[in-house]
Amino acid sequence: MNIIVLTKVVPDIERVKFDAVRGVVDRSSAPQEINPFDLNAIEEAVRLKERHGGRITAISMGPSDVEQTLKDTIARGVDEAILLTDKKFAGSDTLATSYALSQAIKSTGDFDIVICGEKTVDGDTGQVGGEVSEWLGIPYLPYTSKLNYEDGKFKARVELENIIYEVEASPPLLVSVTKDINTPRLPGFREKLNARKTQVKKMDAKGIEADEGRLGFNGSPTWVYKIEVPEEGQRDCKIYKDPESGLKEIMIMLESRDLI
Amino acid sequence: MTANDKREILVFAEQRRGRVHPVTIELLGKAIELSNRLPLMVSSVLLGRDAEGEAQELIYYGSKKVYLFEDSSLYNYDPILYKTNIVALAKEINPYAILFGSTHIGRSLAPRVAASLRTGLTADCTNLSIDEDGAFIQIRPAFTGNILAHIKTKTSPSMSTVRYKVMQRAKRDEKREGTIVKMTPLPNAPSWEVIDERVIEGINLPDAEVIVSGGRGLKRAEDFKMLEELAKLLGGVVGSSRPLVDEGWIGKEHQVGFSGNTVKPKLYIACGISGSPQHLAGMRDSEMIVAINSDPSAPIFRYADMGIIGDIYEIIPKMIEKLKRR
Ligand SMILES: Cc1cc2nc3c(=O)[nH]c(=O)nc-3n(C[C@H](O)[C@H](O)[C@H](O)COP(=O)(O)OP(=O)(O)OC[C@H]3O[C@@H](n4cnc5c(N)ncnc54)[C@H](O)[C@@H]3O)c2cc1C
Ligand SMILES: Cc1cc2nc3c(=O)[nH]c(=O)nc-3n(C[C@H](O)[C@H](O)[C@H](O)COP(=O)(O)OP(=O)(O)OC[C@H]3O[C@@H](n4cnc5c(N)ncnc54)[C@H](O)[C@@H]3O)c2cc1C
Numbered sequence: 297m298n299i300i301v302l303t304k305v306v307p308d309i310e311r312v313k314f315d316a317v318r319g320v321v322d323r324s325s326a327p328q329e330i331n332p333f334d335l336n337a338i339e340e341a342v343r344l345k346e347r348h349g350g351r352i353t354a355i356s357m358g359p360s361d362v363e364q365t366l367k368d369t370i371a372r373g374v375d376e377a378i379l380l381t382d383k384k385f386a387g388s389d390t391l392a393t394s395y396a397l398s399q400a401i402k403s404t405g406d407f408d409i410v411i412c413g414e415k416t417v418d419g420d421t422g423q424v425g426g427e428v429s430e431w432l433g434i435p436y437l438p439y440t441s442k443l444n445y446e447d448g449k450f451k452a453r454v455e456l457e458n459i460i461y462e463v464e465a466s467p468p469l470l471v472s473v474t475k476d477i478n479t480p481r482l483p484g485f486r487e488k489l490n491a492r493k494t495q496v497k498k499m500d501a502k503g504i505e506a507d508e509g510r511l512g513f514n515g516s517p518t519w520v521y522k523i524e525v526p527e528e529g530q531r532d533c534k535i536y537k538d539p540e541s542g543l544k545e546i547m548i549m550l551e552s553r554d555l556i
Numbered sequence: 557m558t559a560n561d562k563r564e565i566l567v568f569a570e571q572r573r574g575r576v577h578p579v580t581i582e583l584l585g586k587a588i589e590l591s592n593r594l595p596l597m598v599s600s601v602l603l604g605r606d607a608e609g610e611a612q613e614l615i616y617y618g619s620k621k622v623y624l625f626e627d628s629s630l631y632n633y634d635p636i637l638y639k640t641n642i643v644a645l646a647k648e649i650n651p652y653a654i655l656f657g658s659t660h661i662g663r664s665l666a667p668r669v670a671a672s673l674r675t676g677l678t679a680d681c682t683n684l685s686i687d688e689d690g691a692f693i694q695i696r697p698a699f700t701g702n703i704l705a706h707i708k709t710k711t712s713p714s715m716s717t718v719r720y721k722v723m724q725r726a727k728r729d730e731k732r733e734g735t736i737v738k739m740t741p742l743p744n745a746p747s748w749e750v751i752d753e754r755v756i757e758g759i760n761l762p763d764a765e766v767i768v769s770g771g772r773g774l775k776r777a778e779d780f781k782m783l784e785e786l787a788k789l790l791g792g793v794v795g796s797s798r799p800l801v802d803e804g805w806i807g808k809e810h811q812v813g814f815s816g817n818t819v820k821p822k823l824y825i826a827c828g829i830s831g832s833p834q835h836l837a838g839m840r841d842s843e844m845i846v847a848i849n850s851d852p853s854a855p856i857f858r859y860a861d862m863g864i865i866g867d868i869y870e871i872i873p874k875m876i877e878k879l880k881r882r
Binding site: 475 | 632639661666668672675678697698699700706707708710747748749750753766790791808844852857858860861863865870871874878879882
């Protein structure tokens with residue numbers, strides 16, 4: 297089975313600093329890591345390979361300095377990691393990102409399944425998977441919390457909040473997995489060491505035979521023109537240090553608001 | 557399109573098992589508001605089976621036109637079949653904008669439509685407006701709820717998914733008039749075959765009027781019983797921060813926040829919750845927020861209306877007592 301996983305390298309979101317005054321994100325303030333939601337995509341790819349054999353290719357688009365971090369995908373069981381990197385990709389929104397990724401997928405030849413994460417912790421749109429599937433013209437199974445392959449078909453559980461579909465679909469297709477689908481295993485020390493010695497394959501705009509008008513800033517219809525680090529939402533809190541008087545006020549509030 | 561025709565602001569009317577999802581009514585509320593800023597006509601698109609009754613409801617809620625695609629294959633959601641028809645409609649009417657609810661259906665369908673139309677899509681918006689130049693302004697949280705991005709779209713139509721429980725609902729008015737435009741569904745190979753379908757009964761956090769949430773201030777899973785008792789007395793349900801869901805102390809459907817539910821109840825009581833940006837992202841817009849936390853510097857106090865500094869194990873039983881004595 298030829299399996300492709302899409303993974304993005306993101307800043308560690310619990311450490312990254314935001315400058316409320318200037319409205320900027322200081323990406324250099326935090327170490328990089330594989331997008332946490334993509335660890336589930338990688339794990340699911342490894343599980344499919346364990347059961348059905350095959351080959352896993354990870355594809356990522358990003359600046360060249362993410363190369364080392366991408367080797368983590370190899371430590372986790374990916375056979376080959378490809379990094380799409382080119383100044384022409386800079387400023388891509390989800391439409392341009394998904395176009396570049398779909399061109400790269402096409403350039404790797406035949407595949408059975410593309411697996412991506414539910415969303416990233418930085419751009420945080422959850423749109424790239426669906427858009428890639430459209431560029432490739434293949435079915436898209438979103439919010440998948442269970443995945444199997446039997447008799448030439450994928451069987452998946454698609455979760456639409458309170459409605460659960462058990463579906464069957466034929467390859468090739470694209471699946472975006474939820475965090476519930478599995479528990480990613482931690483790579484062992486040996487795997488990490490071996491991964492460090494491997495090479496990440498780099499591809500540029502030419503290499504994926506891209507129409508340059510569809511890439512980067514020019515190929516991106518959405519434009520983030522302002523970023524705000526919200527202080528808003530803050531309220532004037534009446535704080536009580538003494539529980540008795542606090543509870544008394546809460547009871548008065550509940551009554552005045554018809555909550556009791 | 558003649559020169560006098562207004563451009564349309566098209567709302568995707570999501571239906572689940574034949575009923576229009578309430579986020580649709582919120583989208584209509586927003587679309588009506590926007591149509592007062594620019595001369596726009598509010599319309600909606602509904603795909604389903606025997607859906608004329610729901611289409612009429614959309615008119616009562618302010619749609620001037622409802623494009624209705626009816627076929628048994630459209631009763632269940634299918635990304636490819638839905639996309640095919642919406643794309644064909646969009647090409648025909650060239651709307652100013654298309655709005656989807658930020659539900660799992662909306663968030664998976666809109667990207668396919670946007671990529672097919674080669675247009676921009678802004679994710680999970682919490683505000684939409686139109687500026688002096690007639691440009692569509694979309695505001696959305698990013699970086700896991702830590703920042704707000706202001707986004708414009710250079711292509712047409714602008715497309716957005718919009719977070720549930722953020723916009724004001726449209727008002728229903730049976731005097732409103734509009735047209736149901738019956739469309740002929742286009743065929744396409746479906747995405748999948750649905751072998752089985754289940755509906756999970758159980759709590760629906762976004763619809764609760766009162767939520768009593770527990771965080772890592774709780775010491776044991778059993779202590780949720782205390783919160784449950786308080787919630788029951790207030791006619792509400794129990795919510796949770798993520799760590800306790802990850803621990804398996806309570807089901808995922810109870811999780812409030814960035815990767816859980818967004819809620820906007822009349823009353824939100826946060827018990828032993830610190831107020832991380834990811835938790836706040838899911839409950840900040842609640843009407844009344846009460847925080848109980850032993851740490852005076854916990855961020856939750858800055859986002860609450862009332863707060864008690866103290867031990868939940870002392871305060872909650874007292875509150876239960878007071879409510880029972882009434
Ligand atoms: C503040 C901010 C707001 C933004 N808002 C929007 C917006 O509303 N609309 C828009 O079109 N763009 C937006 N963008 C741009 C968008 O973040 C980028 O295009 C980004 O490269 C991909 O989107 P994402 O991070 O949201 O990925 P998601 O769509 O959330 O990712 C889903 C999955 O796709 C795969 N994937 C995503 N990116 C890559 C990649 N680079 N390489 C490999 N696999 C990947 C992963 O498997 C991931 O789990 C925004 C950017 C910023 C900084
Ligand atoms: C990608 C991502 C997504 C996330 N999504 C979510 C999400 O959807 N929802 C969510 O909640 N989190 C989410 N998180 C996690 C989030 O960052 C925080 O870690 C989490 O919200 C903290 O939960 P908490 O407030 O319960 O715990 P803590 O931050 O540990 O706070 C516990 C609080 O309890 C107080 N306390 C302790 N004992 C007592 C006592 N006896 N009486 C009173 N107070 C007491 C403490 O003072 C403290 O303030 C996400 C994180 C990431 C990276």
